[in-house]
Amino acid sequence: MIRILTNDGIDETGKKMLLDAGFDVITDKVEQASLGEFLDQNQVQVLTVRSATKVDSAVLHSGKHLKLVARGGVGIDNIDSETAGKLGIPVINTPASSSDSVAELVIAGMFSMCRFLYDSNRQMPSKGDTDFNDLKKKYAGGTELKNKTLGIVGLGRIGKSVASRALGLGMKVLAYDPSVSIANISIDIHGAGKLMVPIQTSSLDEVISNCDYLTLHVPGGQIVGENEINKMKKGVCIINTSRGGVVNEKALIEGLNSGKIAHAFLDVFTNEPKPDKALLQHAKISLTPHIGAATKEAQERIGIELAEKIIDHFKN
Ligand code: NAD
Numbered sequence: 001m002i003r004i005l006t007n008d009g010i011d012e013t014g015k016k017m018l019l020d021a022g023f024d025v026i027t028d029k030v031e032q033a034s035l036g037e038f039l040d041q042n043q044v045q046v047l048t049v050r051s052a053t054k055v056d057s058a059v060l061h062s063g064k065h066l067k068l069v070a071r072g073g074v075g076i077d078n079i080d081s082e083t084a085g086k087l088g089i090p091v092i093n094t095p096a097s098s099s100d101s102v103a104e105l106v107i108a109g110m111f112s113m114c115r116f117l118y119d120s121n122r123q124m125p126s127k128g129d130t131d132f133n134d135l136k137k138k139y140a141g142g143t144e145l146k147n148k149t150l151g152i153v154g155l156g157r158i159g160k161s162v163a164s165r166a167l168g169l170g171m172k173v174l175a176y177d178p179s180v181s182i183a184n185i186s187i188d189i190h191g192a193g194k195l196m197v198p199i200q201t202s203s204l205d206e207v208i209s210n211c212d213y214l215t216l217h218v219p220g221g222q223i224v225g226e227n228e229i230n231k232m233k234k235g236v237c238i239i240n241t242s243r244g245g246v247v248n249e250k251a252l253i254e255g256l257n258s259g260k261i262a263h264a265f266l267d268v269f270t271n272e273p274k275p276d277k278a279l280l281q282h283a284k285i286s287l288t289p290h291i292g293a294a295t296k297e298a299q300e301r302i303g304i305e306l307a308e309k310i311i312d313h314f315k316n
Contacts, residue, residue, distance in 0.1 A: 002067075002314055003043060005030065008050035010072065014303025021311045036062025046310055048072060051290065055079040060087055068313055072302040073098060073293055075243065077220065092309050096157055097301035098293030102241055103161035105292050106215050107169070109265030110150075113213075113237045115142040118286035146170035151211030154218035154242065155180045155201060162215055164188070167197055175199055176207040208232055215239040216246045226251040235262045241292045244270035249279060256284045267292050 003024040006015070010027065018025050023046075030038045036059045039047060044063060048070040049055060055069055060083050069084055071093040081091045112118045116139045123135055150166045152159045155177035163173050163185045175183070180201050187195040208214060208224070209231045216223055216239070224238065225248040238261055240247045249270055255261035265286040269275035272290060279285055293302070 002045050004046040004048060004310065005039065005042070005044045006048045007035070007053045008048070008072070010048060010306065011299045011303030013300055014305075014307040017304065017307035018310065021307075023310070035059050039063030039066060046070065048306055048310075049078065051075070051078055053078065055084070057083040060084055060089065068092065068310065070094075070306055070310060072299075072306050075219065077243070090313070092313070094302045094305035094309070097305050098298040099157040099161045101295040101298035102158045102217075102292035103165055104295075105267060105288065106158075106162045106239055106241055106265075107165050109239050109241070109267075109286055109288075110145055110213055110237070112286045113263035113265055114145055115139070119283065145213075147172070148212040149174060149210060151175070151207040151214040153177070153204065153207060153214070153216045153223055155183050155199070156217060158241075159215075159217040160185055162217065163199060171213075173199055174207045174211055175201050176204045177201055204228075205231060211236065213237045213239065216242050218242055218246060220246065222246060222248055224248060224251070226254070229255040229260060232260065234260055237261070237263045237265070239265045241265075241267040244268045244272060244275075249276060253278055253282065256282060 001022065001024045003026065004018060005026045007030055015025055032054060040062050043065045045065050045067045047055065047063065047066060050072045055078065057080050060066065060080060066089050069079055069089055069091045071079060074093060074095050076091055076093055079091055084091050120139050127135060147170060149172045152163055152173060152175040155175045159175065159177065160183060163175065164187045166173050167185060168187050182198055182200050185197045185199055187197060189195060208228050212233065214236060220243045223246050229251055238247055238252065252261065252264055256264060263284050263286065266279065267288045268290055269279065280287060
């Protein structure tokens, strides 16, 4: 029987599929320090993780029975794929399952910024009954998203899903992606079918210098630093749900302090799980703790996709 350790958990539907297919599924959470030893002693052949567990070289070398490492989610930067490759252990992920959830969080972040929701939520509990009228004045002057321009850098799965929602809200969408020249964006209108809207991509400079909101959906690497911020419109809002460092954090804080950037929304940080306090406590940053894919729907889809891929891998 093939033994699987789902170290960062797996949705019940995916777990049932694996059990029904005859796999032995261990759902214990093994601490990082003893993971290698656990894999070896329990003869674990498949290790599934999300983003919390690090599958580093030591873990891979200790898990002598490992035949597959599976990441529930997109980014595999917590897995040493190079070492896995050398040891002949394939690494798989579930890239499509979380796109809609991340896209919805991006839209939530934009609404949070344009109506000061995150700051209002910080102030109302302590001052709502004493300074109501002052707070009312402070949060007046919000703006609508309709007719604003959204710049999307990275027009892959998540970028397209964000584009679809933004178009549905009446935003203008500009996009940059070196591998895409034109993308057909599908807008699902519940009960009334689909509308296809073509988007022709532009240069990075054109996108960053013309948008009111900028959102990044690339695999990693710095896209926005001081130079790029200098080219942006005053009052731009920046959203990063892709990876910490895609927006340089120091340059972001400087841009917010100078007033060039109005607000930022961050779900990801360079130093997770201990992000820089200057970001966490900044009055103009709306924050979430890397929860882009953390919806019930996405986790169920991830569990199903993982189970299907694992079952398929051991089919013969
Ligand atoms: P994807 O592979 O479908 O799309 C990425 C796109 O970025 C590709 O089209 C690629 O051509 C483009 N790209 C690469 N380098 C670029 C560059 N320098 N400039 C512009 N475009 C570039 O990936 P996806 O499924 O859309 O996911 C995007 C990222 O979102 C992932 O890599 C992951 O880091 C992140 N993510 C975050 C969460 C979260 O919880 N916050 C969840 C899922 C994914």
